Amino acid sequence: MKALRFEDDTLRLSEVAVPGRAGEALVRVRVAGICNTDLEIARGYAGFQGTLGHEFVGVVESAPGDASLEGKRVVGEINAGCGLCELCRAGDPRHCPRRTVLGIVGRDGAFAEYLQLPTSNLLPVPDEVSDERAVFTEPLAAACGITERLHVDEATRVAVVGDGKLGLLCAQALKAMTGARVTLVGKHQSKLDIAARRGVETLTVEETARSLERSFDLCVEASGSERGFETALKLLRARGTLVLKSTFHGATRFNAAPVVVDEISIVGSRCGRFAPALELLAKDAVEVEDMIHADFPLAEGVRALEHAASAGVLKVLLRVSSEQ
Amino acid sequence: MKALRFEDDTLRLSEVAVPGRAGEALVRVRVAGICNTDLEIARGYAGFQGTLGHEFVGVVESAPGDASLEGKRVVGEINAGCGLCELCRAGDPRHCPRRTVLGIVGRDGAFAEYLQLPTSNLLPVPDEVSDERAVFTEPLAAACGITERLHVDEATRVAVVGDGKLGLLCAQALKAMTGARVTLVGKHQSKLDIAARRGVETLTVEETARSLERSFDLCVEASGSERGFETALKLLRARGTLVLKSTFHGATRFNAAPVVVDEISIVGSRCGRFAPALELLAKDAVEVEDMIHADFPLAEGVRALEHAASAGVLKVLLRVSSEQ
Numbered sequence: 001m002k003a004l005r006f007e008d009d010t011l012r013l014s015e016v017a018v019p020g021r022a023g024e025a026l027v028r029v030r031v032a033g034i035c036n037t038d039l040e041i042a043r044g045y046a047g048f049q050g051t052l053g054h055e056f057v058g059v060v061e062s063a064p065g066d067a068s069l070e071g072k073r074v075v076g077e078i079n080a081g082c083g084l085c086e087l088c089r090a091g092d093p094r095h096c097p098r099r100t101v102l103g104i105v106g107r108d109g110a111f112a113e114y115l116q117l118p119t120s121n122l123l124p125v126p127d128e129v130s131d132e133r134a135v136f137t138e139p140l141a142a143a144c145g146i147t148e149r150l151h152v153d154e155a156t157r158v159a160v161v162g163d164g165k166l167g168l169l170c171a172q173a174l175k176a177m178t179g180a181r182v183t184l185v186g187k188h189q190s191k192l193d194i195a196a197r198r199g200v201e202t203l204t205v206e207e208t209a210r211s212l213e214r215s216f217d218l219c220v221e222a223s224g225s226e227r228g229f230e231t232a233l234k235l236l237r238a239r240g241t242l243v244l245k246s247t248f249h250g251a252t253r254f255n256a257a258p259v260v261v262d263e264i265s266i267v268g269s270r271c272g273r274f275a276p277a278l279e280l281l282a283k284d285a286v287e288v289e290d291m292i293h294a295d296f297p298l299a300e301g302v303r304a305l306e307h308a309a310s311a312g313v314l315k316v317l318l319r320v321s322s323e324q
Numbered sequence: 325m326k327a328l329r330f331e332d333d334t335l336r337l338s339e340v341a342v343p344g345r346a347g348e349a350l351v352r353v354r355v356a357g358i359c360n361t362d363l364e365i366a367r368g369y370a371g372f373q374g375t376l377g378h379e380f381v382g383v384v385e386s387a388p389g390d391a392s393l394e395g396k397r398v399v400g401e402i403n404a405g406c407g408l409c410e411l412c413r414a415g416d417p418r419h420c421p422r423r424t425v426l427g428i429v430g431r432d433g434a435f436a437e438y439l440q441l442p443t444s445n446l447l448p449v450p451d452e453v454s455d456e457r458a459v460f461t462e463p464l465a466a467a468c469g470i471t472e473r474l475h476v477d478e479a480t481r482v483a484v485v486g487d488g489k490l491g492l493l494c495a496q497a498l499k500a501m502t503g504a505r506v507t508l509v510g511k512h513q514s515k516l517d518i519a520a521r522r523g524v525e526t527l528t529v530e531e532t533a534r535s536l537e538r539s540f541d542l543c544v545e546a547s548g549s550e551r552g553f554e555t556a557l558k559l560l561r562a563r564g565t566l567v568l569k570s571t572f573h574g575a576t577r578f579n580a581a582p583v584v585v586d587e588i589s590i591v592g593s594r595c596g597r598f599a600p601a602l603e604l605l606a607k608d609a610v611e612v613e614d615m616i617h618a619d620f621p622l623a624e625g626v627r628a629l630e631h632a633a634s635a636g637v638l639k640v641l642l643r644v645s646s647e648q
Binding site: 097 | 419421473538553562563568569570576577578579580583584585586587588589590591592593594
């Protein structure tokens with residue numbers, strides 16, 4: 001089968017065997033999404049070698065342990081745990097120290113004709129959710145995951161800094177899940193408008209006047225830049241919480257003094273559960289199609305990643321298979 | 325009266341008028357303690373001009389609103405709020421945006437024969453607590469304040485990184501208040517021994533073997549160094565909490581990736597309430613006298629601060645008045 005792989009410091013389309021690990025489900029990939037993490041991997045920053053990709057929707061070819069899934073359209077949670085440690089036994093492999101992560105750590109990913117995951121990682125996609133929407137389940141789940149890490153409700157004044165893919169999803173997810181008043185701070189009016197259509201207030205960075213400083217209970221840093229981190233800190237009230245969603249490459253400069261003086265909490269947040277994200281997609285509570293800026297066939301995957309890395313481009317999809 | 329003041333980029337002993345603001349208590353200072361924050365101010369890093377000092381024990385000369393305090397030996401909470409904002413009305417001026425802070429922000433401090441504070445900031449010192457112990461109330465309260473910011477109990481595995489004054493107090497306070505198993509990580513056996521006498525486990529940085537990495541629920545960064553910050557992050561389990569107690573001067577380098585991947589929380593913590601600290605001192609639950617490395621009369625305050633800045637020196641006291 002075809003697979004877009006990063007090996008020997010090079011991203012290339014390769015011909016490899018269909019994976020055949022016993023005990024795991026086999027999924028034929030229909031559509032996959034390119035995430036900034038894929039771009040980091042392709043730059044050699046993440047130490048991963050193998051098939052890229054962790055955002056996908058596909059059709060189950062075989063699913064040991066749950067035959068009812070076979071032939072179903074599914075998405076899949078990306079962390080596969082050891083199954084034996086305390087965390088895995090509690091049903092949450094996301095921090096299993098021996099976990100593999102689809103297309104990120106020790107496990108071939110979704111930019112291929114087929115992928116494997118444990119059967120228990122798969123969730124059927126409701127018929128009303130198109131492939132183009134379902135492929136957003138993973139990043140939307142990451143956005144929803146903020147509510148697993150801290151309490152947010154309609155009284156929480158939220159700012160999301162960064163109007164890229166992650167910021168747009170975080171702002172919409174927090175608004176839709178909690179009813180909080182959410183403000184998205186970004187640089188691009190056309191991107192801000194996507195969230196505005198779903199009731200998110202928006203501000204360009206220039207409009208983030210001094211009057212707004214120290215007025216938010218919760219800020220989500222989703223820009224991946226030092227400047228965004230500083231902006232988020234400035235917007236927070238004393239004892240506010242800064243959620244760190246994006247992993248900047250390498251070290252950033254960080255001034256500890258205001259964090260101590262204003263008793264700020266900084267909360268890291270990575271993967272979320274898929275079920276709440278699928279629910280938001282099923283009830284059309286978030287805008288995702290408008291974030292799709294291009295699609296490419298898998299065979300043009302190298303070019304697709306180059307395009308995804310261009311300034312201003314939001315989601316780029318890979319079309320892998322259209323068979324039913 | 326004599327006062328040790330930082331003005332025009334210079335620390336000097338000055339002759340100034342006894343303060344006489346109406347509506348505030350007047351306290352004759354007996355003993356004051358030198359904190360690293362004072363050293364930062366004297367280096368010009370903190371933007372404060374005026375009389376230094378925020379750790380003290382003294383005797384009340386006058387206390388508008390509570391005559392029962394007059395003649396009593398007291399300590400005093402250092403934040404004085406506007407009295408009008410929501411925070412102040414809720415009884416907690418520590419984050420009042422218009423607050424002054426004794427010897428730190430907009431208010432002359434304790435390295436003087438007399439100081440003023442709102443009467444409501446003062447707490448009588450129980451007879452069984454000597455001046456030499458009472459003067460530790462403020463920094464000990466800051467250590468106790470960690471428990472205001474997050475839940476700690478006997479099941480919490482705690483590491484405190486840094487065996488300076490702050491680390492010694494944090495380790496002992498957390499042990500005494502919560503019964504948690506607390507490990508102090510430092511570089512100096514003689515300092516570690518102070519906490520060890522109160523049931524704190526101790527490790528030198530060299531002994532912090534790889535086997536201990538990722539094994540603590542809570543780490544307190546009390547070293548004020550980038551290296552300490554990194555050590556604390558390494559010791560934390562996934563979804564653990566790092567408490568930031570010390571404000572390093574300027575920016576530190578900070579790698580956001582592990583905070584996001586391991587979903588770490590970083591919690592800033594500044595001032596704590598005095599009552600729990602006085603209680604720990606009254607029941608002799610913490611070792612503080614052994615942290616006193618020198619004392620100087622106020623008249624030798626400049627030399628005292630120089631000494632306090634020397635490597636390896638723990639608490640330096642200023643003796644201001646011994647009148648009853």
